[in-house]
Amino acid sequence: MNNIRKQDIMSLLGCFVLFAVMQLLIMFDIIGPFWELNIVLIGINIILSVSLNLINGYTGQFSIGHAGFLAVGAYTGAIVTVKLGLPFELALIVGTLCAGLLGFLIGLPTLRLNGDYLAIATLGLGEIIRICILNIEYVGGASGLMGIPRETNFAWVFWVGIFVIFFIKNFINSAPGRSCLAIRENEIAAETMGIDTTKYKVMAFTIGAAFAGTAGVLFSHYFYIAHPASFTFMRSFDILTMVVLGGLGSMSGAITGAVLLTGISAFLAEYPEWRMVIYSITLIVLMLYRPQGLFGNKELSLKMFKLGGDNSGRTAEGK
């Protein structure tokens, strides 16, 4: 067990080094504003894909309404800072809790469904959330909520991202997490092994939704605005694509997927006419040759390179 604790500390040290390097590169303008923006976006997308991976990859519940929870976080966070004039830290907490609460309330009835039915229900719920926001004048309706202070920076995104990754990694490596994996593998067997399947499905869904809310707060406080058009179902699909591309049920996969897809679209920003073509070709090729995603459900670990160490999920690669 000490082994695992030691590994956690090592990973954390790795994160510090990575953070220091990135921060210096940004400070000395070696990474320009364009890439800084994209790095922040990558960070936000990592939080989203890792949290969706908990629901879709680890627990096996096919949800495609993640943008809805992102929107809830973005708006409630903005209300806290803009309308109530309270600090950003509080906004992060409120946004997370509101999205989590909504996830819990939505999860209770919908998680009785499975497979396609759950996918359609969550897709619908994501849209319902967006349409509701669209019609609330208090938060700007169709023109969006403007004048949000830019509080998010690289440091915030990085450390919140690390927090989320560690949270989910530790969750999966514990008894409740294993219950979620069991539900994915075989729900009937899981229930016969004494696992209250509804409880753990709702638990995973709530945690996933809450972190989507966290990402939302970071998102709206970086781009000055929370606009309903940012939270359409296309956004949900984007996140889902990252998770599937990386490999459902793999932490390393979710992170890589987010980095890769956000990176590709940033690289192709100069060739807007080719952007979607290359983006889709990448996906088609990948699905043809690696339908299980880049990592399958394996984790990137030192073991892969035959250097020893245990494979309880390496998660040091923040970005």
Next chain:
Amino acid sequence: MEELLKVNNVSMVFGGLRAVSNFSMEINKGELIGLIGPNGAGKTTAFNMLTGVYEPTEGTITFEGNLVNGKKPYQVTAMGMARTFQNIRLFSELSVIDNVKIAYNMHVKYSLPEAIWRFGRYFGEEEEITNKAMSLLKIFKLDGKADEQAKNLPYGEQRRLEIARAMATQPKLLLLDEPAAGMNPQETHELMEMIRWIRDEFKLSILLIEHDMSLVMNVCERIYVLEYGFCIANGIPEEIKNNKRVIEAYLGEEVS
């Protein structure tokens, strides 16, 4: 002998079909009971009622005096009944040891925050679970394959793992649904020895559904026979072997 499970006049009706009719059965502590019958006789339905998958349409089931009717499968497992499946249902993508660890989850006491921040009882209990799972795997001769994916095990070992997993829930009554299905005579023989050994070692009761007559006749102390949902006979193997109705059910009526 102390009574463990009591099934009292239970029926299960699916629309117009009476899958099980007025079935009664008692299992005492430490007994090894067989449930046999031709295909479609309602054996698995009876199992599903015992384990909470179905709620009986009529009648009551009590386990150690507590009512099983209306309980969900996980609650039934918590009461002390564990089962295996006719068609193996392992957590196939997970490692062998994780399969067993999951069955211990019910007994885990550390809270969610302790799991996530890794303090308090987390490390101690995780170590305990791993050790318990390992020793259980050793008993079932699977310890050498602890880190292998469950789906990569040979068929016979998958069956063993399913039993090991059920044992990890620490049951008082173990229900085995056709444990010998698809096994060769050698494996069946080993299984027979193992079933007896489990019963004596863990001091529990076992109810098994089986088609393999030699296994049932050799292992079970009492046998219930189902046909078309009705219990047509029960008694010790000798009686069952010579029971006319049972022979008819299995071999057809004699033309006279």
